[in-house]
Amino acid sequence: MYIAIEGIDTAGKSTQIQKLKENFPDAIITKEPGATAIGKEIREIVLSAKAQSKKAEFLLFLADRAEHIKEVVEPNLDKMIISDRSAVSGVAYALIQGEISETAIVHLNRFATGGIYPQKVFLLKLTKEELEYRLSQKELDGIELRGSEYLLSIQDAIIKATELLNLELVTIDATNSIEDITKEILKNIE
Numbered sequence: 278m279y280i281a282i283e284g285i286d287t288a289g290k291s292t293q294i295q296k297l298k299e300n301f302p303d304a305i306i307t308k309e310p311g312a313t314a315i316g317k318e319i320r321e322i323v324l325s326a327k328a329q330s331k332k333a334e335f336l337l338f339l340a341d342r343a344e345h346i347k348e349v350v351e352p353n354l355d356k357m358i359i360s361d362r363s364a365v366s367g368v369a370y371a372l373i374q375g376e377i378s379e380t381a382i383v384h385l386n387r388f389a390t391g392g393i394y395p396q397k398v399f400l401l402k403l404t405k406e407e408l409e410y411r412l413s414q415k416e417l418d419g420i421e422l423r424g425s426e427y428l429l430s431i432q433d434a435i436i437k438a439t440e441l442l443n444l445e446l447v448t449i450d451a452t453n454s455i456e457d458i459t460k461e462i463l464k465n466i467e
C-alpha cells in the first residue's frame with residue numbers, strides 16, 4: 278500500500294512519519310522532494326527559492342517526482358510505502374502559483390508519475406493560529422517565507438488536488454495531540 282502524508286509546512290508530517298515508522302518497521306519511508314540522489318540536489322535548489330520562473334520551479338518538482346516514482350515507489354509497490362508529500366503537493370502548490378492551467382498540471386503530473394499515485398492521502402489540517410505559532414518557532418525556508426495566508430491557500434488546494442487526481446482523502450485535525458493523530462491514521466490504514 279502506498280500512502281502519502283500531506284499538509285502545509287509545519288503541519289506535523291515528519292512527526293507522524295516517525296511514529297508510523299514504529300508501527301511499520303518494514304515500511305519504505307520516503308519523501309518528496311529529496312528522496313533520491315538527484316532529488317536531494319533538486320530539493321536544495323527549490324527550497325532556496327532562487328528560481329525566477331514559477332514554471333521552472335514546477336518542472337524541478339516534477340523531475341524530482343519522476344525520479345522518486347521510478348527509483349523508490351515503483352519497485353516497492355508490493356510493500357508498505359509511507360511518503361512525506363506526493364503528487365498531491367505538486368498539484369496543490371502549482372494550482373496556487375496560477376501560471377499553469379489545471380489541465381496541464383494534472384497531465385504533467387500523470388506524465389511524471391506514470392499514473393502511480395498514493396492509494397490513500399492523509400491531510401493534516403492546521404488552523405491559522407497554530408500555523409503562525411509553529412512558523413514563529415522555526416527558521417523559515419524560501420517557500421515558508423511566503424507567509425501564512427499563502428500556506429493556508431495551499432491547504433485548500435491540497436483538497437482540490439485530491440479531487441482532480443481522484444484520490445481517497447482522509448482529513449485530520451493537525452492541532453490534535455501527536456498520539457491522537459497517529460491513532461487516527463492507523464485506524465484508517467488497518
Ligand SMILES: Nc1ncnc2c1ncn2[C@@H]1O[C@H](COP(=O)(O)OP(=O)(O)OP(=O)(O)O)[C@@H](O)[C@H]1O
Nearest residue numbers: 285286287288289290291292411451452453454455
Ligand atoms: N500534533 C502536534 N501538536 C503540537 N506540535 C506538533 C504536532 N505535530 C508536530 N508538532 C510540532 O510542529 C513542528 C513541525 O512539525 P513537523 O516538522 O513534523 O512538520 P512538517 O509538516 O514535517 O513540516 P515541514 O513541511 O515544514 O517539513 C515541530 O516543532 C513539531 O514538534
Ligand SMILES: Cc1cn([C@H]2C[C@H](O)[C@@H](COP(=O)(O)O)O2)c(=O)[nH]c1=O
Nearest residue numbers: 286309310338362363366367370420421
Ligand atoms: C512536493 C512539492 C513540495 N513543494 C514545497 C512544499 C514545501 O514548502 C517544500 C518541501 O519542504 P518540506 O520540508 O519537505 O515540507 O516544497 C512544492 O512547492 N511543490 C511540490 O511539488
